[in-house]
Amino acid sequence: MKIFSAEQLKAADKETMKKQNISSVELMERAGKLIFEEIHARMEKNKRPVKVFCGIGNNGGDGLVIARHLIQHLYDVKVYIVNYSDNRSSDFLKNYDRIKDVTKEWPVLLRSDDDLPELAEEDVVIDALFGVGLNRELDEWVKNLVLHINKSQSFVISVDVPSGMFCDEPTRDKNAVIAADFTFTFQSPKMAFFLPETGRMAGQFEVLDIGLDKEFLQNTETETHLIRKNEARLFYKPRENFTHKGTYGHALLIGGSYGKMGSISLTATAAMKSGAGMATVFVPKCGYEIIQTLLPEAMVITDKAEDFISEIAFDLKPAVIGFGVGVGKKDETLQAFGALLERTEKPMVIDADGLNLLAANKELLKKLPKNSILTPHPKELERLMGGWDDDFEKLEKAREFVKEYDVVLLIKGSRTITVTKDNYYINSTGNAGMATAGSGDVLTGVITGLVSQGYDPLTAAVFGVYLHGSSGDLAAKEMSEPSLLAGDIAKYLGAAFLDLEKMP
Structure with a gap:
């Protein structure tokens, strides 16, 4: 199994949108819905409270898609927007508007340490703060939010990668990475999942096929391969x-x-x-x-x-x-x-x-x-x-x-x-x-x-x-x-x- 870099997956996204004639927000909907379906299959008979922490980029947009589908299936969902910048991705904004159509309880903006919400042992936390594009250290108050989530007894699910983890280079602050119990990752596991310093932060992980262009993936050479039974x-x-x-x-x-x-x-x-x-x-x-x-x-x-x-x-x-x-x-x-x-x-x-x-x-x-x-x-x-x-x-x-x-x-x-x-x-x-x-x-x-x-x-x-x-x-x-x-x-x-x- 090929292990693609973040740049290769980004290129695969673009090629997929071009060949399948879909928009980036449609691809985001596909990815977020797949994670929702996995969560719903496991939790349908025991609908625990869900708290979704979204960044303001595309990983946060994925989180908003997941939250919207959970709300539509009558889960007790609380959405938090981690407002670490005034710059928001366009796909995040589109999904921010969509979630307002399914709930009167709009997302809560978090701006500082004073806004950190309480987390209970029975909560399921969905981490959609940062994805594979992260290339900088976290702001101090965002780091404190990560530590707050890690110290909770909640069950933590990360979207694509645990927030704070760099996929293809050393993670700069290993104390500022979400310690996920489970990670749903898109199309390919990430190299950092297998390394001693960072692998434990991903917990168990499952690779979800979000339908990226098969010809592109087949023809793209990778230096890293995962050896499974096949x-x-x-x-x-x-x-x-x-x-x-x-x-x-x-x-x-x-x-x-x-x-x-x-x-x-x-x-x-x-x-x-x-x-x-x-x-x-x-x-x-x-x-x-x-x-x-x-x-x-x-x-x-x-x-x-x-x-x-x-x-x-x-x-x-x-x-x-x-x-x-x-x-x-x-x-x-x-x-x-x-x-x-x-x-x-x-x-x-x-x-x-x-x-x-x-x-x-x-x-x-x-x-x-x-x-x-x-x-x-x-x-x-x-x-x-x-x-x-x-x-x-x-x-x-x-x-x-x-x-x-x-x-x-x-x-x-x-x-x-x-x-x-x-x-x-x-x-x-x-x-x-x-x-x-x-x-x-x-x-x-x-x-x-x-x-x-x-x-x-x-x-x-x-x-x-x-x-x-x-x-x-x-x-x-x-x-x-x-x-x-x-x-x-x-x-x-x-x-x-x-x-x-x-x-x-």
Whole structure:
């Protein structure tokens, strides 16, 4: 699913009005009515009081459309106009006149802190103050209104975006953003919905198709894409008859140290459950019996050292190498890793202490095989490329890192983002229960297993993140988020593959 910028959506509006021969106020009516219908479907049997806060631009016009339809359906509606300027959009003014035709209780003008209305727990607040066109900080009294709404116990619904949020650049004052419980957004989710600093402010969101010109949307290229089941299904390569284990590759997983053998066992298990034809696990001697017991399907090679990896030697020709899980940061391990990079040409999957070794010895980054996949969590990412002031700067620095070292980079998080030279791929699956030890180790195994089967590194990364999150979602449905373990994610990979075959 394409994620359009505010400018692209503005251009889509213009093209739609031209091709469909409709006015901007008619398009506004269409959008506002869709949100009304969604609210009405949920509230028809329990008509709670509704308080609509409208700005004086087009987002406020949307709010007035919603309020008018609610009034016509006998809801208890109070409309407030946040009068932060004397400049009003023409579409706002047209809908301001229309609402006067359906109620004798005209909208209340708010001009200062003294005008802030009381909000009750049973109220539903509709936030239509500012839309995607916001490009400045809020006036102090408007900021106080935002804080007033956020402190209330009311249920808050935002129109298109939570007011105060910038969609395609850093939000300047993160304390002056509506904290929505639910956001109805038009045609495309906004990039800011998926970033740690601002995503929580959108709450749950639903994308409403307001009928923008399909040809324009199809032909407009975007740098950001949301990966859902429909997209993931296109990546999936079902197995064919007359194939054998060699068809699906031999994955070599290198990792583990004394006290950390569980991590590499999770990685190896996930690699096999994601479809690798064979897996060999390279571990210190102390891990031999552990891996043979936990994963009898895998083969095991041991280092000459008892408790850590000191020299990586093997005579097989793996389709892919996954390195770093539980490996530690000893000098001997560093030397072994450097030697491995010198003689490896195929893309690798590198995680955990493998990333920490790279971060502490940045000269090794230049030795990475082309298109290797790096899977850092935020702290590991910071060690690799330095800090950032905001999430948008983080994405730009990640892109520069990818260009410099010719790798595929995952930024792990609630909505993991895969970064390439030209694009961002945002994952849609996963849940808070996956914030548990070993979850990332499983992801490394999934991606390694997919590369082993012949998926190209980018597809393996994007598809692997989707499968990993889907497995976590299916597992959480059975055992709850708090009780979810990394091993459960690996166990449900089969269910995640089966889920791809189900119709939406």
